[in-house]
Amino acid sequence: MCSLSLCLTYLCYSLMGGTGPAALRSPAALPGSAAPGAPRSPTAVPVTAAPRSPAAPPGSAPGPSAAPPRASNGSREGAEGAWLRTPLAPGEVITAQSGAFERDPQESSTTDEELSRAGSPGSRGGGSSTTPDYGEKRLPQALIIGVKKGGTRALLEAIRAHPDVRAVGTEPHFFDRNYEKGLEWYRNVMPKTLEGQITMEKTPSYFVTNEAPRRIHSMAKDTKLIVVVRNPVTRAISDYTQTLSKKPEIPTFEVLAFKNRTLGLIDASWSAIRIGIYALHLENWLQYFPLSQILFVSGERLITDPAGEMAKVQDFLGLKRIVTEKHFYFNKTKGFPCLKKPEDSSAPRCLGKSKGRTHPKIDPDVIHRLRKFYKPFNVMFYQMTGQDFQWEEEESDK
Numbered sequence: 319m320c321s322l323s324l325c326l327t328y329l330c331y332s333l334m335g336g337t338g339p340a341a342l343r344s345p346a347a348l349p350g351s352a353a354p355g356a357p358r359s360p361t362a363v364p365v366t367a368a369p370r371s372p373a374a375p376p377g378s379a380p381g382p383s384a385a386p387p388r389a390s391n392g393s394r395e396g397a398e399g400a401w402l403r404t405p406l407a408p409g410e411v412i413t414a415q416s417g418a419f420e421r422d423p424q425e426s427s428t429t430d431e432e433l434s435r436a437g438s439p440g441s442r443g444g445g446s447s448t449t450p451d452y453g454e455k456r457l458p459q460a461l462i463i464g465v466k467k468g469g470t471r472a473l474l475e476a477i478r479a480h481p482d483v484r485a486v487g488t489e490p491h492f493f494d495r496n497y498e499k500g501l502e503w504y505r506n507v508m509p510k511t512l513e514g515q516i517t518m519e520k521t522p523s524y525f526v527t528n529e530a531p532r533r534i535h536s537m538a539k540d541t542k543l544i545v546v547v548r549n550p551v552t553r554a555i556s557d558y559t560q561t562l563s564k565k566p567e568i569p570t571f572e573v574l575a576f577k578n579r580t581l582g583l584i585d586a587s588w589s590a591i592r593i594g595i596y597a598l599h600l601e602n603w604l605q606y607f608p609l610s611q612i613l614f615v616s617g618e619r620l621i622t623d624p625a626g627e628m629a630k631v632q633d634f635l636g637l638k639r640i641v642t643e644k645h646f647y648f649n650k651t652k653g654f655p656c657l658k659k660p661e662d663s664s665a666p667r668c669l670g671k672s673k674g675r676t677h678p679k680i681d682p683d684v685i686h687r688l689r690k691f692y693k694p695f696n697v698m699f700y701q702m703t704g705q706d707f708q709w710e711e712e713e714s715d716k
């Protein structure tokens with residue numbers, strides 16, 4: 319018997335170190351590489367999954383989660399447009415949002431350009447035309463903290479259909495990239511809310527950011543956290559596909575996934591793979607938050623049973639169950655459930671990309687190897703969360 323932490327340590331070292339010196343060539347390859355802000359509690363073990371380790375192993379290309387290039391110049395133009403569309407008046411439901419959902423229904427990563435808009439003086443005060451004059455801006459009481467490509471955008475759009483939720487449409491990245499801007503900056507990014515309404519935002523990279531749990535805890539230790547998780551293998555491929563669509567010149571998935579393919583040695587320092595080691599990241603959060611304060615949403619069930627998953631989300635947030643099956647319909651062409659929108663003419667918002675968007679063909683052998691790689695971490699994650707996400711069953715079906 320060992321504690322979860324020790325088990326994780328063991329898993330990491332056996333995975334990473336069991337195959338000889340090649341595995342240890344780069345310290346960055348170890349999920350256990352020490353990172354600033356490592357967990358403080360006595361149970362802390364050196365397995366903190368260091369996000370965005372700057373020391374990439376030799377020959378590795380920037381992974382899909384590499385931070386997008388910094389906006390060259392802080393063009394403030396269009397800032398208001400971007401942010402004014404975001405807040406929703408109560409009762410407006412989902413009719414007046416930006417096109418973000420359509421643009422990238424599964425997930426969208428906020429660019430630094432969008433971020434500079436967020437922090438720009440131009441977005442301050444919100445301009446009175448679309449921001450309601452009543453209510454006040456509050457720091458969020460609930461956050462969707464991850465994971466990238468898990469379905470966080472879909473969840474945000476669906477929960478926004480609830481009249482007691484007001485959410486930021488773009489990703490503020492406060493607890494990872496913009497923390498030095500301060501809480502007042504963060505509050506200012508938020509939509510106005512009335513008494514009783516919940517303010518939310520989603521930034522999927524929080525889940526893999528070492529400092530995020532501590533920072534969120536120091537903002538408000540009762541912050542509710544939501545994590546949308548999805549089969550890490552599918553997630554990794556989806557992550558890679560998104561990067562590929564922006565940077566067609568990157569190496570193949572197979573090349574990036576292995577440190578040494580002959581040895582079958584997975585490159586766990588590649589962000590597309592590292593993000594999916596959920597147990598490791600969760601360990602970091604559990605240093606600061608009790609499990610009861612974290613809701614794990616199945617990215618898979620969000621698609622197959624959106625109303626069921628949304629019921630859990632609303633219960634968790636202490637909201638009346640208002641977003642129900644009536645809010646969704648299944649669009650066969652899209653292959654995904656979509657949100658019904660009362661009296662609105664713009665395109666429907668669906669909980670996934672259309673089927674047309676194909677993933678690149680990945681060598682089945684590589685997928686098999688990845689499944690094996692993730693399995694112990696998945697099992698650990700199920701134990702830690704007390705939930706079986708059935709990613710192994712899904713795999714054996716194929």
Ligand SMILES: *[C@@H]1O[C@H](CO)[C@@H](O)[C@H](O)[C@H]1NC(C)=O
Nearest residue numbers: 389390391392393394395431
């Ligand atoms: C940056 O500035 C240059 C020259 O001032 C301008 O042409 C360009 O459009 C700007 N880019 C952005 C992203 O604002």
Ligand SMILES: *[C@@H]1O[C@H](CO)[C@@H](O)[C@H](O)[C@H]1NC(C)=O
Nearest residue numbers: 338340577578579580581582
């Ligand atoms: C992979 O490992 C094999 C066997 O140890 C070794 O011969 C080969 O040089 C390694 N390849 C790389 C790229 O490190």
Ligand SMILES: *[C@@H]1O[C@H](CO)[C@@H](O)[C@H](O)[C@H]1NC(C)=O
Nearest residue numbers: 649650651652653656666672
């Ligand atoms: C379903 O999705 C297709 C493809 O995006 C779209 O053209 C069509 O209008 C949608 N149907 C409904 C009923 O929303």
